[in-house]
Amino acid sequence: MTELGPVAWPPEPIRTERLVLRESEARDRAAFIELLASPEVHTYLGGPRRRDELEREMPGAPERWPGSFVVDLDGAMIGQ
Template sequence: MIETPATPLPWPPAPIRTARLLLREPVAGDRAAVVELFTSPEVGTYIGGPRPREEFERRLDAAPQGRPGLLAVDLDGELIGVVTLDLRAPDRPGRLHPEHLRPADGERELGYLFLPRAWGRGYATEACAAALDWLAGVRPGEPVGLCTQTANTASVRLAERLGFTELERFEEFGAEQWFGVRHPPR
């Protein structure tokens, strides 16, 4: 079932605990880490580059909270990344159901960003798997998409570890994109 105004995603979820992490709604204390995340040159490599720090700080609310679909990834009380479960805009390329017209509202898409100091430790896999498990519980049977640049081989490998299979490749944002789908167990 796809989220529509009549069937919104229940938000925020109760905090989700994994072996090492806590997925939770962002709080005011996360603001500095969110700024660091979105303005980091390393993080921005495959998402169109970092955002200008001063401009991002001006536009970011005092407390980066209250946004449905955004989960803060917390390690020992510190934000190390975010996971998103957003609706993919219907006008973007990539379809979960290529044989059908895309639903007017879009389709669910998993996204994630982690601070460079958290890379290579399995945190993204752990956090994304937990978010997908939660989503499967509230939206049983709903497929989820994931889009990443093909040049981001670590992200493609992560998608495959999470059970995503490639549906198509296309050009977007000046780069080739890998688009895959994950069907939850029935």
């Protein structure tokens, strides 16, 4: 396997005609809670989590990790 070397994270936002893929920010917290509490979104991903639990446990700025992007449409998070 080829070594990738040091990779800068987060990368610059990735822009398409409609969407922007970017790192998470504090303003995304409410959208993350909506996604994680949604039965439709998390039915096959371990099930939804309780909203009160998420509100209590989620940091002010959602965690960032390599490979994780926020899907942004017109300045609002619409997915991950």
